[in-house]
Every structure is written in structure tokens, then in C-alpha cells.
Amino acid sequence: MRIIGGKLKGKTINPPAGYPARPTTDFAKEGLFNILESEYELEGFTLLDLFGGTGSISAEFISRGGKEAVCVEMNLKNASFISKTHKKLGLTQIRTVHNNVFDFLKLCNRTFDFIFADPPYQLEGLETIPDKIFNRETPILTGEGYLILEHGGDYDFSSHPHFVKERHYGNVHFSFFS
Numbered sequence: 001m002r003i004i005g006g007k008l009k010g011k012t013i014n015p016p017a018g019y020p021a022r023p024t025t026d027f028a029k030e031g032l033f034n035i036l037e038s039e040y041e042l043e044g045f046t047l048l049d050l051f052g053g054t055g056s057i058s059a060e061f062i063s064r065g066g067k068e069a070v071c072v073e074m075n076l077k078n079a080s081f082i083s084k085t086h087k088k089l090g091l092t093q094i095r096t097v098h099n100n101v102f103d104f105l106k107l108c109n110r111t112f113d114f115i116f117a118d119p120p121y122q123l124e125g126l127e128t129i130p131d132k133i134f135n136r137e138t139p140i141l142t143g144e145g146y147l148i149l150e151h152g153g154d155y156d157f158s159s160h161p162h163f164v165k166e167r168h169y170g171n172v173h174f175s176f177f178s
Helices: 026-039 055-063 076-088 101-107 126-134
Strands: 048-050 068-073 094-098 111-117 139-150 163-169 171-177
Touching: 026 055, 026 139, 026 163, 026 171, 048 055, 048 101, 055 068, 055 076, 055 094, 068 076, 076 094, 076 111, 101 126, 126 163, 126 171
Parallel strands: 048 068, 048 111, 068 094, 111 139
Antiparallel strands: 139 171, 163 171
């Protein structure tokens, strides 16, 4: 997979064979960032990347001018790969956190401009992610930003009170909440 835009355009992220993650396709990633860049100037914005996988969303975000990203990944080998890859690419603005996302959300005490969540499509509790973010006592998403939840076509979040829109690229669906 590659970084498709920004100052690191064309740089690759090469997880080893058998890597236990399903990366967001380049096609879907390009669509996602076209949406974000049509609505926002990403420079100076912050990102919370949940279920980091390969770390490609965090890398893409920083490549396009994002100020800082926190990438949360539960699998220790994946978290190590993400850290090494970001270091190799010189992405010092990204901090990798090895933690269970649901536990991290309970402990998080800062706000982000964007939250991107790409859980395994069959994850038990996937449908609860928007509520876990929006029903907190202290917000972790700024009022102007988006929660972007990547999911398969089996889910429909259009009746959620914070739902804004859904876009899909092949089998990849992005639901936007604000």
C-alpha cells in the first residue's frame, strides 16, 4: 500500500506476509481524503486513529498537513510495525498507543479534530462505537470535526442522531458523524 497524497506521496507501507489487518484500500482512502480536503484545510488538525491496523490513515493524514495523530492498536505486533514504519518515514507527529480501543476511549482525556475508526468488520460491538464517543461526559471530538467509521455494507447508521452522511467505495463504507 502507498501514501497517495501530500508530502510523502508515493511512499509505501509494506506489512509482512500474513499481517493480521485489513488495510483501507487506496481507492477508498483516496475517496475519504478527497471528502476531507474538500471541506477542511487539514493543516494544524489532529487525528485519533482507532484500530490502527497498518497506520496508513495516520500517515496519510500527516502527509497531507495534519499536525498530530494518535494511533491506537491492540495487537502488539501491529503496534510495533506501525511505530517502526512511522519512524522510518520520519513521522514524529504520530504516537502509537498499544491498547484496546474500548479501554482507551474510557481513559482518553483530550480532544481531536477527527476520529477515524476502522474496526474489523465483524467486531462485536462495532455498532456501539459512535455512542461510546458521543455519550462521554467529556468530549473527545471537537465540535467542528468528524467521527469517520469504516464498516462493511451490513451496517446502516443513518438513524443515529449524530449521523451526517455515508459514502462507499466498493465494499468499504464510511459513515460520518458530527
